[in-house]
Amino acid sequence: MISGGTTITPSRTLNVVPMKRLLWWLLAGTRGGHNRGRIIRMLHERPYNNNQLAEALGLDYKTVQHHLRVLEKNKIIVSSGERYGKMYFLSDVMEDNYPLFEEIWSRIEVCE
Secondary structure: OEOOOEOOOOOOOOOHHHHHHHHHHHHOOOOOHHHHHHHHHHHHHOOEEHHHHHHHHOOOHHHHHHHHHHHHHOOOEEEEOOHHHOEEEEOHHHHHOHHHHHHHHHHHHHHO
């Protein structure tokens, strides 16, 4: 979601430029971007639920829940299941664009 309530909705055939803008905004242009990047990296390895992510990242459950909502709203991740059993996965679009994420993430980490 871009400021002003606009959501960028990626599709599998999304041009790389809008996805690049979306990732830059989610990771570097907003507060909490570092934690969102860490979540994306973990979900690239395997699916997790909210509690597992919170424990692995050393973050509060509600903090992780907020970041998962932001990522899901922007079609970076998808979920399956209900309540505490809900598992999160990278979306097909994010999987297809994971090299772009890695490029952006490496540039952000160098700056920190």
